[in-house]
Amino acid sequence: MIPQSFINDLIERVDIVDVIGERLPLKRTGKNLKALCPFHNEKTESFTVNSEKQFYYCFGCGATGTSLRFLMEHDKLDFVDAIETLARIAGVEVVHEGPVARQKVDPGILDALAEADTLFQANLRNHSQSSEAVEYLKSRGVSGLIARDFGIGYAPDSWDYLKKALNRFSDKVLVDAGLLVSNDNGRTYDRFRNRIQFPIRDTRGRVIGFGGRILGEGNPKYLNSPETEVFHKNKELYGLFEARRTNQELNNVILVEGYMDVIALAQAGFTNVVATLGTATSERHFEKLFQRTKEVVCCFDGDKAGRSAAWKSLNSAFPSLTEGRILKFAFLPEEDDPDTFVRRDRKQFVRLIKTAVAAGDYFFNQISTGLDLASIDARARLAELAIPLLDKIPQGLYRTMMIERLGREAGVSISTIESRLGQDTPLDTAKLPSRATQSGLERKIAVLMVNHPELVRNIDHSRIQQVTSSVKGYSSIVDVLINYIGLENVVDTSTLLAGFIGNKYEQLLKDLVGKAPNLPPDLLLHELKDGVDRYMNRLERAGGREILEDLKENPTEENLARYLLAKKNQTLK
Numbered sequence: 001m002i003p004q005s006f007i008n009d010l011i012e013r014v015d016i017v018d019v020i021g022e023r024l025p026l027k028r029t030g031k032n033l034k035a036l037c038p039f040h041n042e043k044t045e046s047f048t049v050n051s052e053k054q055f056y057y058c059f060g061c062g063a064t065g066t067s068l069r070f071l072m073e074h075d076k077l078d079f080v081d082a083i084e085t086l087a088r089i090a091g092v093e094v095v096h097e098g099p100v101a102r103q104k105v106d107p108g109i110l111d112a113l114a115e116a117d118t119l120f121q122a123n124l125r126n127h128s129q130s131s132e133a134v135e136y137l138k139s140r141g142v143s144g145l146i147a148r149d150f151g152i153g154y155a156p157d158s159w160d161y162l163k164k165a166l167n168r169f170s171d172k173v174l175v176d177a178g179l180l181v182s183n184d185n186g187r188t189y190d191r192f193r194n195r196i197q198f199p200i201r202d203t204r205g206r207v208i209g210f211g212g213r214i215l216g217e218g219n220p221k222y223l224n225s226p227e228t229e230v231f232h233k234n235k236e237l238y239g240l241f242e243a244r245r246t247n248q249e250l251n252n253v254i255l256v257e258g259y260m261d262v263i264a265l266a267q268a269g270f271t272n273v274v275a276t277l278g279t280a281t282s283e284r285h286f287e288k289l290f291q292r293t294k295e296v297v298c299c300f301d302g303d304k305a306g307r308s309a310a311w312k313s314l315n316s317a318f319p320s321l322t323e324g325r326i327l328k329f330a331f332l333p334e335e336d337d338p339d340t341f342v343r344r345d346r347k348q349f350v351r352l353i354k355t356a357v358a359a360g361d362y363f364f365n366q367i368s369t370g371l372d373l374a375s376i377d378a379r380a381r382l383a384e385l386a387i388p389l390l391d392k393i394p395q396g397l398y399r400t401m402m403i404e405r406l407g408r409e410a411g412v413s414i415s416t417i418e419s420r421l422g423q424d425t426p427l428d429t430a431k432l433p434s435r436a437t438q439s440g441l442e443r444k445i446a447v448l449m450v451n452h453p454e455l456v457r458n459i460d461h462s463r464i465q466q467v468t469s470s471v472k473g474y475s476s477i478v479d480v481l482i483n484y485i486g487l488e489n490v491v492d493t494s495t496l497l498a499g500f501i502g503n504k505y506e507q508l509l510k511d512l513v514g515k516a517p518n519l520p521p522d523l524l525l526h527e528l529k530d531g532v533d534r535y536m537n538r539l540e541r542a543g544g545r546e547i548l549e550d551l552k553e554n555p556t557e558e559n560l561a562r563y564l565l566a567k568k569n570q571t572l573k
Contacts, residue, residue: 002083004488006095007068008495010083013090016054016067016494023074038074039063054494057514064513066494069501076244076292079501081203108173109230112166113207116179119165120153120197120210130154132215133196140260141343146267150198150242155212157194178209178225195223198259200231200277201241211238211259211277222259224278235284237274238262244292246271252295252326254353255281256338257309261299264339268346281313286320286327295326297356299338302331311366314359318392321359322507325398328356360402363389364409373409383410383417391421394504441538442478443512445531448524449481450509451516453496455525456485459532477505478535 017033020026026033026049037047037058046060057064063073071082087094124130124147133154137147146152155162162179163171171188174180180188195212202208209225225231239262243250254273256262265273272293276285281298289296298313300306310329317327330352332341342349357365367385371378386406393399403421407414449456459482481496490496493513500506519527 002080002094002096004499007083007498008488008490010086010090010092011054011066011068011494011498012492013092014067014086015051016056016070017049017051019067019086019089020049020056020070037061037063053492055497055513062511064497064510066498068498072291072501077203078288078291106173106176106229108169109177109228110206110208112169112173112177112179113209113230115166116162116177116210117151117153117197117199117207119162120155120199121151123154123156124152124196127154127156129156129194136196136215140264140339141267142263143267146263149246150239150263150266151207152263153197153199155190155192155195155197159189159193162190162192163188176228178228178231191225192223194218198238198263200225200236200238202230202236203241203244205241205245206230208236209277213259222278233277233279234282235288236277237285237288238277239266239274240288240292242266243272243274250293252297253289253293255285255289255296255298255313257300257306258337258339261338265342268342268349270342280309281316283316283319286313286317290320290325294324295328297328297330297353299330299332299353299356301337302334306331310362314363315389315392317359318389319394321398322394323397327359329359329362330356360405363402364405368409376411379410379412382406383412383420386410387417387420390417441531441535442476445478445528445535446481446508447512447515448528448531449478449485450496450512451493451514452521452524452528453481453485453493454491455521455528456482456490458525459529477508478532480505 017026020035021033024035024038024047026035027045028034029048031050031052033049033051034045035047035049036042036045037060039047039058040061040063042060047056047058047063049056055064055066056070065073068082068086071077071085072079075082075085077085084094124133137152142152163174166174166179171180171182175182175188179191181191182188192210192212194215196215198211198213199207200209200211209228209231211225212223214221214223224233227233237255238259243253250272252272254265254270256265256273256275258275262273262275274289286296296317298310300310300313310331314327314329321327332338332352336344338349341352363386367389368382371382373379373382383406390399390402390406393402403414403417406412406417484490484499485496488495488499490499497506497509497513500509516524517527
């Protein structure tokens with residue numbers, strides 16, 4: 001785990017202007033810098049970089065964040081890769097802590113994999129045994145250009161070809177890289193023999209493993225690299241690096257199940273295709289994809305196994321399905337896979353992808369199969385099956401719409417479904433002012449804290465903790481921000497945003513950047529204190545009424561003590 005303090009320090013060390021300036025032509029306008037936004041098409045510059053507060057904001061599309069977020073969004077890096085990139089710019093080593101701290105990868109492993117890749121590719125062109133591999137690829141319609149673009153190679157039918165060719169590396173490094181196998185007697189030999197080799201690259205283009213397809217008879221038909229320090233099957237996707245390299249903007253991605261499906265579709269002109277590596281599609285796979293595209297189309301075989309894989313994929317995808325993310329499913333005829341289907345009828349494949357079924361429709365079609373929804377028992381069964389799965393979807397508009405759909409399908413009220421999902425609101429609205437008023441006040445306070453976190457040190461934290469603890473189940477962005485800013489001693493917006501990357505509050509905080517009124521510091525502080533005071537007064541009144549009701553329903557010593565304390569503090573009237 002990378003400590004938050006290190007991330008905060010890293011963001012402070014690296015000037016956001018240097019990071020973005022290397023990637024966009026920035027023009028200075030007053031104290032800020034401007035450029036055409038890289039995240040949407042525009043003709044007038046609306047993308048601004050605030051060098052003082054170290055964050056960017058686009059007035060056109062609302063994109064905002066720190067240098068870390070920019071690297072993730074612009075360079076399409078995952079969280080750790082973006083941190084490592086910032087660390088290289090700053091000239092420091094990434095710090096890890098805790099029991100899951102990552103060990104430093106032996107650089108020899110990546111070097112060995114890179115050299116093996118070079119050898120395999122050269123073998124396909126020049127090795128005396130490669131003719132069968134070349135003929136196989138030709139029979140599958142793979143051109144030399146596609147073979148080059150994907151780095152397809154050949155591993156000769158030898159037990160020690162690679163071991164000898166890479167003898168500058170120790171056997172331990174080659175075993176750790178997954179290139180050699182060590183048996184019980186300590187003897188080492190080549191893992192990949194007489195196979196067409198598909199290099200697997202990470203998001204930075206480094207070879208981290210291989211998939212090998214056997215030539216002729218033999219098992220397994222496809223052999224992957226084992227789990228290593230650099231290769232983890234449940235989070236890597238074959239073809240993702242190539243898709244990003246070919247497409248400046250990935251509007252959507254087609255997810256398939258095999259190497260040759262990716263290759264065949266690339267040969268047919270589909271450059272946005274990726275595949276899992278012999279494993280079920282995981283939540284980490286979907287999160288990685290949705291960091292790089294807004295739409296994923298899962299294209300599976302139409303047989304029983306393919307439909308089973310689709311259902312498992314949907315379950316894995318639910319935690320990643322927030323607003324703006326689209327998941328669809330396309331099913332091939334039972335006798336086909338993407339490779340055979342696209343070679344036979346490319347136009348029909350295009351239609352298949354365009355008419356793919358939305359995740360919500362697929363979910364309700366599948367889960368209601370065999371249920372006669374005219375029956376109360378069947379509708380109850382539908383709700384019983386659906387609720388645990390819908391509970392995986394993050395809070396937001398998509399979750400709300402799925403709940404409403406279940407309500408219509410099962411004939412159950414939304415409030416009943418929400419209570420089963422554990423979605424009861426933290427505070428009973430009958431005990432508070434109108435929700436609109438409450439939300440407006442919360443938003444005002446949050447806007448001030450996000451844009452001026454240095455002011456929070458002037459707020460009475462002890463009163464807030466006392467008040468919030470008196471209301472059962474209380475949770476608010478105001479309380480979250482005050483606690484986090486105080487605990488981490490945050491004094492600038494960019495550091496605050498960095499602390500919420502990947503958190504459920506991330507988008508909300510990004511939406512608040514740049515929304516603070518243009519007032520002198522003393523007036524901003526007055527506005528913040530006044531807002532917090534009014535908000536605390538409302539919570540105190542709500543908490544007092546809740547305490548009194550608890551005492552009436554359950555007259556224990558603990559509830560009596562809470563009641564007397566509240567009365568002393570004049571929150572009961």
